[in-house]
Amino acid sequence: MPTNAFTRRLSQVAAWAVASLFVLGFFFDFIGMVTGPILGVWFVGTQKLRRGFLWMLAIGFLPGLITDWRKFPLTGSDHGLAPALGYVAWMLVGAVLGVLPFTFHRLVSPRLPGFLCTLPFPLAKMALPSLALALHYGPAFRVGVLAFFLYWFAAVVVWMWNHEFRPSKIGVGASIFAGVFILAAGFVLFRRFSGVALSQTHLSHTASSFLCLAGVLILSVWAIFRPGKHTSWAERLDTVTLLQSPFTGNSLHVVSDRGREALVSPSGERFPVRNGIPTFLKPEDLTGANRKYNHLYETIGGFYDDIQRAFCAFRGFDVDAYFVSYMRLLEVKPGDSVLETSVGTGLNFKYLPRGVKLSGLDLSPEMLANCQANLLRWEMNADLYLGNAESLPFVDSSFDVVFHVGGINFFNDRAKAIREMIRVAKPGSLLLIADETEEHVKSAYETTLGTYFKGRKEPVTAPIDLVPPEMQDIHLELIKSGHFYALTFRKPASA
Numbered sequence: 221m222p223t224n225a226f227t228r229r230l231s232q233v234a235a236w237a238v239a240s241l242f243v244l245g246f247f248f249d250f251i252g253m254v255t256g257p258i259l260g261v262w263f264v265g266t267q268k269l270r271r272g273f274l275w276m277l278a279i280g281f282l283p284g285l286i287t288d289w290r291k292f293p294l295t296g297s298d299h300g301l302a303p304a305l306g307y308v309a310w311m312l313v314g315a316v317l318g319v320l321p322f323t324f325h326r327l328v329s330p331r332l333p334g335f336l337c338t339l340p341f342p343l344a345k346m347a348l349p350s351l352a353l354a355l356h357y358g359p360a361f362r363v364g365v366l367a368f369f370l371y372w373f374a375a376v377v378v379w380m381w382n383h384e385f386r387p388s389k390i391g392v393g394a395s396i397f398a399g400v401f402i403l404a405a406g407f408v409l410f411r412r413f414s415g416v417a418l419s420q421t422h423l424s425h426t427a428s429s430f431l432c433l434a435g436v437l438i439l440s441v442w443a444i445f446r447p448g449k450h451t452s453w454a455e456r457l458d459t460v461t462l463l464q465s466p467f468t469g470n471s472l473h474v475v476s477d478r479g480r481e482a483l484v485s486p487s488g489e490r491f492p493v494r495n496g497i498p499t500f501l502k503p504e505d506l507t508g509a510n511r512k513y514n515h516l517y518e519t520i521g522g523f524y525d526d527i528q529r530a531f532c533a534f535r536g537f538d539v540d541a542y543f544v545s546y547m548r549l550l551e552v553k554p555g556d557s558v559l560e561t562s563v564g565t566g567l568n569f570k571y572l573p574r575g576v577k578l579s580g581l582d583l584s585p586e587m588l589a590n591c592q593a594n595l596l597r598w599e600m601n602a603d604l605y606l607g608n609a610e611s612l613p614f615v616d617s618s619f620d621v622v623f624h625v626g627g628i629n630f631f632n633d634r635a636k637a638i639r640e641m642i643r644v645a646k647p648g649s650l651l652l653i654a655d656e657t658e659e660h661v662k663s664a665y666e667t668t669l670g671t672y673f674k675g676r677k678e679p680v681t682a683p684i685d686l687v688p689p690e691m692q693d694i695h696l697e698l699i700k701s702g703h704f705y706a707l708t709f710r711k712p713a714s715a
Contacts, residue, residue, distance in 0.1 A: 235533035257374035266522030281315035331443035342371035347432035450496030500607035521586030556620035562627035578602035660703035
């Protein structure tokens, strides 16, 4: 067996083994105490803040409400249902206190640099519920050092997962975690075997909770006042000159009102900039198939990358080979300006050479938010736009390279999207359009996402018939065992 095949098989076995541990964590508490916090930190990190809080609250509260109903004080009471309702209220308070650390981590962690982003969860997990329990139970409740490291370990595992277990990141993080853990373990052992007993009073436990609470406050202030990551559009004059209204074709300029930027045309059109991303959408853009599949991506956007990674790991696929199979077709040189329409979470950007100017456009705010997070992890920069690939907000001949991967199969107007790609590409550019074939849509998507993909009026086909006849070097090939097509063509050079 070739070495690369052996490595993939080994990775596949490891993926199934890890997945089995997480499944066992639902049945065995000694495993779940490790896997549970990891799943919680990961899950809430894939969701919008409010949605993640509500989901976690439901997961933490409803099962206990169902399983503990026999403990409700319903009999032998002269106060009717009041004791039972009080019991349920305290259960809800406990669930909220259990969820708040996850929510706090989701809010603060992305705003902190490097390995510090792993600290919000363990500090909040020890500070909020622990402080409440310490105040309620007094000396009987102890704030354990090992518990802190268990929660910190959960945040570190998710951090390593998000960084794809890159050695350059993992080495630093693992060294810091191991160093602090060894010091703490040494302190505990010294206290136990030296006969030097520290006070185990109610005050000491409460003080340790307050210490964690102080850490929570410090991280919160740091996250709030840390300079923003987004470069002002007023500082991107070269980029703004390439923009135009996708509806009128008018040029745009940047205005700022109370710290909020917008792109404005001479006719008064206004396109707000939210979280560093200009918005070029109108209600008509979210109709028909565009609306249907945008709803899908808004729902799964947070899971999108992880689903692909897990699927490839379980099947033993070579992820890099999959991306390279179509990205190799592009003609990208250092210094080129590159545009990907329907950029999604930006996974293709990793396979482009460094030293190019990246731009990406997508219809889904959720996907673009995850793209921003990915670019930050990969230490890359790109100009991102919320808009419709059928009406691009760029002047003619703006980019050296234009490509699209995934999505065009279910556009409202595929022909218009292709014409827009051609319009904004420079003369002589090679364009790429790639997406799944009908075989893959039926075998994979219809079985897992039937609501969105069943009952289609026509099968998926590569849009080679929609490429204008004046294009040159038109070539269509099937890749990934016929589950994916890659269509390339060249825009004629100017005379």
